[in-house]
Amino acid sequence: MDYEQTRLKIVQNLKQSPLQRAGLVKVYLPIDYECSINTYPVLYMHDGQNLFYPGSPVSGASWQAGEQLDQLQKTGITSGVILVAIDCSVEDAGLDRMSEYSPWYAAPAVGLNHWQNQKLTRGGKGDLYTDWLTRTLKPFIDQHFRTRPGRETTLIAGSSMGAVISLYTALKYPDIFSNVGAMSPAFWFAEKPLRTFIDETDFVKSLSIYMDIGTRETSDSSLQCFPDIYLEGVRSFYQQLSRKPFTRRLCLNIDHEGMHSEKDWAKRFPDMLRWLLKSDL
Numbered sequence: 003m004d005y006e007q008t009r010l011k012i013v014q015n016l017k018q019s020p021l022q023r024a025g026l027v028k029v030y031l032p033i034d035y036e037c038s039i040n041t042y043p044v045l046y047m048h049d050g051q052n053l054f055y056p057g058s059p060v061s062g063a064s065w066q067a068g069e070q071l072d073q074l075q076k077t078g079i080t081s082g083v084i085l086v087a088i089d090c091s092v093e094d095a096g097l098d099r100m101s102e103y104s105p106w107y108a109a110p111a112v113g114l115n116h117w118q119n120q121k122l123t124r125g126g127k128g129d130l131y132t133d134w135l136t137r138t139l140k141p142f143i144d145q146h147f148r149t150r151p152g153r154e155t156t157l158i159a160g161s162s163m164g165a166v167i168s169l170y171t172a173l174k175y176p177d178i179f180s181n182v183g184a185m186s187p188a189f190w191f192a193e194k195p196l197r198t199f200i201d202e203t204d205f206v207k208s209l210s211i212y213m214d215i216g217t218r219e220t221s222d223s224s225l226q227c228f229p230d231i232y233l234e235g236v237r238s239f240y241q242q243l244s245r246k247p248f249t250r251r252l253c254l255n256i257d258h259e260g261m262h263s264e265k266d267w268a269k270r271f272p273d274m275l276r277w278l279l280k281s282d283l
Contacts, residue, residue, distance in 0.1 A: 032082025159183025216260020
């Protein structure tokens, strides 16, 4: 591994009792953290098992997040970012992840109504997860690390269902987050309730929202309609969000031939950070 493993701190046994499961949080520190008194923006991300280690037990691949953050800092794109990586639930053969990353039970997009898949029995724990993240995890991180705790320097991001819960969390807690990264969002999982939630959400604080999507995304290669469901769903939500008064900045990055994979998310990860941190793509 090329990144500096001594700057990857493991937080164990952080109380996650509302989720009724054990959890692991990894904190990756900037290059100059130990030799400075600087404070740093914080990026909260989900599916933490996939962010650092190749051969992940969840996906088999890695975002190479440590190497990429180091490179962004070395080249002056950032002045350093603290990454808080939250492991997803692996219970019930990993299907519990779908429950934690949606506040609603599955209400799939048109075209998936007859899809027979165990994922469509999940959902409903998203509020427990977001409440724990904001009320327990963030105060812990701000207490134990040199963060810039304000909303303008607090980011949240994820991919697929992690993108859904990232957007939901920022909309639910606008006093805490002002920057959202939603990569390959699985808006199809609970499309109608999410649309209603966005329609009914109104606050004066502004958000910067980065979204991206590949043209070959799928969650089931046997369904020919899935790439269009991903692509058109994100385009539709982009239009909906563009009309909301809280949307300060909005980006839709379409990755031609991009797929639903860690490899593609790793490729676009620097683009997301550059945009959210107000650098040019």
